[in-house]
Amino acid sequence: MKSIRRCLHIITLFLIVFIAGMGYLVYVINRDAPFYMMHSDHLQLGMVYDRTGDVLFDGMGKGTYEDGHFLDFGNLIGDEKGQMDNTLVARNIDKLNNYSFSEGLVREGGKAAIYTTLDHYANRQVYNAFGGAKGCAVAYNYKTGEVLVCTSLPSIDVTKGYENVADMESGTLISKVMYGTVPGSTQKVSTVLSALEIMGVDALYAKRFSCSGQYINKTGKPIDCHQGWGHGEQDIQQAVENSCNPFFAQLIEDDDMPLEQIIEKYRRLGYAVNDDKPTYFDIDGIDCFRASTTLTDKYEFSTQWGCIGQGDTLVSPMQLMMWQSAIANGTGKMTMPRIIDRVSDVYGDISSVSTVEFSEEIFSPSSASTMKQILLTNGANHYQYSIPGFTVGIKSGTAQVKEGAEENALLVGFVDDQRKPIAFCVLLENKYSTPVTAEGIVTTLLNSLG
Amino acid sequence: MSNPVSFVFSSAFVIIAHAAMLLNVYSSGQFTDVKDFAILAAAVVAMDIVVTILMLTFGQHAHTADFILLLILGASVIFQSCFGGVSFAKKHFITCIAALASCRVGYLLCRDYKWLQTKKKFIWAAIGIMMIVILTLTGSRSMWIDLGFMTIQPSEFIKPLLILACATSIQEQQNKHKILKFDIVYENLILFGIVAAVCLLQWWCRDLGSIPTFAAIYASGFLLRICYPKAKFSTKTLIFAGAAVAAAAVVGIMFAPAYVKERLFADIWNDTSGSGYQQTQALIAVADGGWFGKGPGKGELCNIFAHESDIVFATISEEWGLLFAVMTVLMLLLLVAIPLVNPPRSYFHGTMCAGVCAAFTVQMALNIFGSCNLIPFTGVTLPFIAEGGSSMATSGFMAGMIVAAQSPVIRKIKPKKSAKTAKSRKKGGKAA
Numbered sequence: 005m006k007s008i009r010r011c012l013h014i015i016t017l018f019l020i021v022f023i024a025g026m027g028y029l030v031y032v033i034n035r036d037a038p039f040y041m042m043h044s045d046h047l048q049l050g051m052v053y054d055r056t057g058d059v060l061f062d063g064m065g066k067g068t069y070e071d072g073h074f075l076d077f078g079n080l081i082g083d084e085k086g087q088m089d090n091t092l093v094a095r096n097i098d099k100l101n102n103y104s105f106s107e108g109l110v111r112e113g114g115k116a117a118i119y120t121t122l123d124h125y126a127n128r129q130v131y132n133a134f135g136g137a138k139g140c141a142v143a144y145n146y147k148t149g150e151v152l153v154c155t156s157l158p159s160i161d162v163t164k165g166y167e168n169v170a171d172m173e174s175g176t177l178i179s180k181v182m183y184g185t186v187p188g189s190t191q192k193v194s195t196v197l198s199a200l201e202i203m204g205v206d207a208l209y210a211k212r213f214s215c216s217g218q219y220i221n222k223t224g225k226p227i228d229c230h231q232g233w234g235h236g237e238q239d240i241q242q243a244v245e246n247s248c249n250p251f252f253a254q255l256i257e258d259d260d261m262p263l264e265q266i267i268e269k270y271r272r273l274g275y276a277v278n279d280d281k282p283t284y285f286d287i288d289g290i291d292c293f294r295a296s297t298t299l300t301d302k303y304e305f306s307t308q309w310g311c312i313g314q315g316d317t318l319v320s321p322m323q324l325m326m327w328q329s330a331i332a333n334g335t336g337k338m339t340m341p342r343i344i345d346r347v348s349d350v351y352g353d354i355s356s357v358s359t360v361e362f363s364e365e366i367f368s369p370s371s372a373s374t375m376k377q378i379l380l381t382n383g384a385n386h387y388q389y390s391i392p393g394f395t396v397g398i399k400s401g402t403a404q405v406k407e408g409a410e411e412n413a414l415l416v417g418f419v420d421d422q423r424k425p426i427a428f429c430v431l432l433e434n435k436y437s438t439p440v441t442a443e444g445i446v447t448t449l450l451n452s453l454g
Numbered sequence: 455m456s457n458p459v460s461f462v463f464s465s466a467f468v469i470i471a472h473a474a475m476l477l478n479v480y481s482s483g484q485f486t487d488v489k490d491f492a493i494l495a496a497a498v499v500a501m502d503i504v505v506t507i508l509m510l511t512f513g514q515h516a517h518t519a520d521f522i523l524l525l526i527l528g529a530s531v532i533f534q535s536c537f538g539g540v541s542f543a544k545k546h547f548i549t550c551i552a553a554l555a556s557c558r559v560g561y562l563l564c565r566d567y568k569w570l571q572t573k574k575k576f577i578w579a580a581i582g583i584m585m586i587v588i589l590t591l592t593g594s595r596s597m598w599i600d601l602g603f604m605t606i607q608p609s610e611f612i613k614p615l616l617i618l619a620c621a622t623s624i625q626e627q628q629n630k631h632k633i634l635k636f637d638i639v640y641e642n643l644i645l646f647g648i649v650a651a652v653c654l655l656q657w658w659c660r661d662l663g664s665i666p667t668f669a670a671i672y673a674s675g676f677l678l679r680i681c682y683p684k685a686k687f688s689t690k691t692l693i694f695a696g697a698a699v700a701a702a703a704v705v706g707i708m709f710a711p712a713y714v715k716e717r718l719f720a721d722i723w724n725d726t727s728g729s730g731y732q733q734t735q736a737l738i739a740v741a742d743g744g745w746f747g748k749g750p751g752k753g754e755l756c757n758i759f760a761h762e763s764d765i766v767f768a769t770i771s772e773e774w775g776l777l778f779a780v781m782t783v784l785m786l787l788l789l790v791a792i793p794l795v796n797p798p799r800s801y802f803h804g805t806m807c808a809g810v811c812a813a814f815t816v817q818m819a820l821n822i823f824g825s826c827n828l829i830p831f832t833g834v835t836l837p838f839i840a841e842g843g844s845s846m847a848t849s850g851f852m853a854g855m856i857v858a859a860q861s862p863v864i865r866k867i868k869p870k871k872s873a874k875t876a877k878s879r880k881k882g883g884k885a886a
Contacts, residue, residue: 008801008804012797014808018674018790018815025823040738044742
């Protein structure tokens with residue numbers, strides 16, 4: 005009998021292993037069924053709302069909306085059609101799935117929804133403020149990370165389909181906020197922060213360099229200033245306010261600014277330097293380009309030009325804005341942006357709520373504090389009238405693109421007001437082709453954010 | 455099944471279970487003509503009644519396993535008749551009858567192990583013939599023989615033969631021969647040679663799904679053989695055997711051809727319209743069905759190739775719900791678990807039951823877990839549920855092996871209390 009029991013042990017072993025496998029299978033199916041259904045042809049998607057409950061995406065397609073209702077957020081929110089991959093809906097389609105394993109597909113009354121931090125009213129105002137010009141604008145609360153405005157032009161009304169996709173203008177199907185652009189002189193914020201980190205506040209303020217309209221660097225290449233007759237001798241505050249290229253070229257060449265340390269500080273800021281692998285920020289599933297630049301020889305034109313904001317340097321408007329949060333907060337830590345505030349499941353129960361998150365320290369609080377003062381002084385001295393009613397720390401930039409054929413205007417900054425802690429970045433493409441100004445867009449943006 | 459109460463209860467249970475399923479088909483199934491449903495219902499009920507009456511004539515030779523098999527086969531006919539709309543699956547019904555007959559044949563052939571031991575050479579020869587048939591008639595990239603009116607999968611027939619080969623060689627374990635420092639049993643070498651040849655042949659046919667089944671049958675037989683006649687497993691031997699299997703698996707994966715590796719590590723969701731098509735559609739169907747299904751005949755997986763065989767678990771899940779699909783699997787497990795309740799009559803029968811259990815559980819695992827992407831998808835049939843005559847016949851035969859292994863019911867005769875004992879107890883009671 006004992007020997008027969010051995011046969012039963014073998015049978016038991018097979019059965020236990022199989023039953024365990026079945027148990028695991030049921031668990032996996034129950035867990036992943038919503039994912040499986042995402043690949044079904046019978047998808048039932050829910051809604052995306054802004055912070056006031058206004059509809060930004062209607063997965064059921066049963067609502068009625070005014071013409072162009074979805075236009076200003078078209079390439080950020082996107083849809084499920086697959087034409088735009090890097091959008092909120094495309095990257096979070098599982099959260100909009102009106103399905104549960106026990107209920108199956110809920111065709112009527114499903115309550116799966118994403119509640120965003122976005123402000124549709126303000127976004128529409130900013131979109132209109134571009135007046136048909138191309139570019140993008142982004143703004144968020146630098147205390148909480150809630151993205152309020154994120155518009156990119158040209159955009160698309162997703163409810164009208166993609167029949168004319170071949171005729172669409174370049175950049176229509178992406179949110180430019182998330183992609184790299186030539187930062188122009190807004191890059192000087194990074195260079196000043198690096199200099200503050202390397203040599204300290206006192207040493208940097210002691211540096212004075214002269215500008216006569218053009219500086220011939222140590223390898224014999226000219227660095228032109230936008231002001232042909234020059235700025236004369238300046239300190240760092242004046243150089244930032246004047247956005248003086250020769251000053252910054254000389255600062256890079258300075259013996260107190262070793263290239264290795266510049267590279268290290270840039271990397272800490274989040275740049276992919278030289279051959280570093282390009283990476284992305286994950287903003288609620290949306291890939292946001294991380295800055296990149298080439299720094300090889302500090303006496304070479306290309307390296308200096310990169311630190312000034314041209315050359316190979318690329319930064320996304322989102323990241324330019326995030327650096328402003330680290331300055332405005334005075335902590336040297338970026339407030340991580342978030343578009344999704346909370347998510348409800350098919351029954352309407354809140355399944356996840358986002359929380360405030362900060363990056364690691366990318367520069368010291370003392371550097372943040374000094375930079376903040378520099379930008380606030382710049383704002384007070386130069387933007388008091390063009391952006392009235394707000395105490396802003398700000399830096400402008402002009403980026404030459406298309407081999408100098410066009411110039412883009414950039415403005416990055418923050419409002420120094422605890423009741424309205426807004427950081428922003430505006431990119432106005434081909435600024436000479438439009439009467440609209442970046443300052444005007446920023447003013448509209450700040451005014452429309454109640 | 456000599457107890458009339460058990461017989462009545464078992465028969466009633468089977469008929470009521472099938473009636474409940476048919477009621478579900480009638481109330482929530484999809485059919486355009488009620489005649490389709492009526493034919494299905496009549497066929498299933500007729501099968502239940504006829505088989506039950508036949509079992510009455512078997513008397514002591516009818517066992518619980520027979521009723522479980524009838525329960526499974528009736529359910530199988532209902533499932534297969536509902537895929538994509540209710541319509542009686544005549545061909546499947548016939549194969550189910552063949553499975554019942556095959557079960558009886560298996561029972562009759564395997565109940566007398568002494569007789570079967572004498573036919574060992576014939577079993578080996580039958581395996582050899584099947585291998586020659588495969589070599590000559592199926593071709594190197596196929597596993598089927600097309601007879602025009604039907605197709606046969608000869609590798610299926612090797613499964614019960616291999617179980618019998620393993621079981622009949624048990625006694626030879628006592629005839630050890632000292633060669634160098636090793637105790638060698640010649641039949642072990644022969645068996646190993648047979649299994650290796652069968653597996654190589656399956657590889658040649660690209661019937662990779664059958665290899666784990668053969669390996670499992672051999673492994674269960676091997677484990678029971680290496681310990682015979684001792685009552686305990688040797689830990690050292692087990693560890694050595696386990697290590698050898700693990701090492702073989704690692705080496706096998708390392709040196710596997712590209713197409714095998716592709717199957718092993720494929721991400722089906724990256725190729726939903728290509729190699730991952732069947733599995734992704736199966737999983738979507740399971741998800742769509744939920745716990746309770748969309749209703750008999752209301753599934754859409756029926757439009758996918760092999761919905762009635764390779765991915766049949768998902769097809770059932772979609773229409774009847776995951777809960778019912780799991781219950782169906784439990785019914786199959788119940789069949790192979792019978793020896794745990796009613797122990798086999800001999801070590802031979804125990805080995806045979808272990809082999810059948812290995813074959814069924816591995817086949818079920820390959821089919822269910824493969825179609826649901828837990829393991830590589832190999833396209834093995836689900837015993838008794840999937841469509842396929844060869845599979846049905848051999849599965850029925852293997853069920854017959856389990857029936858053959860069941861001990862006859864022996865009633866305990868209560869000893870009559872003798873007057874003397876009663877008297878002494880009475881006295882004791884007074885003394886207390």
